[in-house]
Amino acid sequence: MNDKPLLSVKNLQxxxxxxxxxxxxxxEYYKAVDGVSFDIYKGETLGLVGESGCGKSTTGRTIMGLYPATGGDVFLNGEKLSGITPKIQMIFQDPYACLNPRMTVAEIIAEPLVINKAYDNAQELQKRIFKLLELVGLSREQANRFPHEFSGGQRQRVGIARALALNPDVIICDEPISALDVSIQAQVVNLLSDLQKELSLTYLFIAHDLAMVRYISDRVAVMNKGRIVEIAEAEELYKNPQHPYTKNLLSAIPVPDPDFKK
Ligand SMILES: Nc1ncnc2c1ncn2[C@@H]1O[C@H](COP(=O)(O)OP(=O)(O)OP(=O)(O)O)[C@@H](O)[C@H]1O
Ligand SMILES: [Mg+2]
Structure with missing residues (x-):
């Protein structure tokens, strides 16, 4: 692991x-994110967990530049960010809501490339689309279909392909599997994990499901009421939670690991 963080979030509000x-x-204000700081290193996955409404999505969206920050800074590779950058992409919870139903899968995946003029000619664009489809386990024949012709898991694959289109450094996964059938959640998590290895991606992985976060994360940050209350190596956090809030959160889930039972 490098000693310099790839993404550095400092006192974000x-x-x-x-x-x-x-x-x-x-x-009057509601302090959805109230002084959040963390670093993420290249190739790492940082899990972000916490109860509904604690500010996880708002943190992700503010890092992305989708919301202007009230205060604090985000640095990518040491460079201060202002506004949206193609270097940070997001995968959303509901793959149906965020895919334009009137666009074909090819058009959906091409859109960020077109907007950013990230290709020289139509042939190159098509090659890139085919490559992205292959990366996420979809076939070329599916390129001209529409989102409603896909299953939930396949739609999430389209969302992932789109997020990968511009070779981002960081992908913010905002509950990418919680809207999916349990039976296909693991497939999508495995895909994200394989892509991470293949493309040395860095993830901020937002989730409710603590068991899944543990599986995919190197470190986990626990958020409560707009603040990070604890951040630790994933195994360490689950074995030896320090903050009372973390203990509470962990006691709320059934854990298959017998070491957990007192
Ligand atoms: N655009 C907005 N305007 C006003 N309040 C907002 C807005 N977006 C979020 N909030 C509030 O900020 C708080 C944090 O919301 P956020 O969506 O970040 O929570 P979350 O941790 O992602 O929750 P969940 O796990 O349910 O997705 C909530 O109380 C929410 O009502
Ligand atoms: Mg959310």
Missing amino acids: KYFVTERTFWGKPK
């Missing part, structure tokens, strides 16, 4: 205005 004065001036 995202406050949402919840109430305004009659004149439209912000009056």
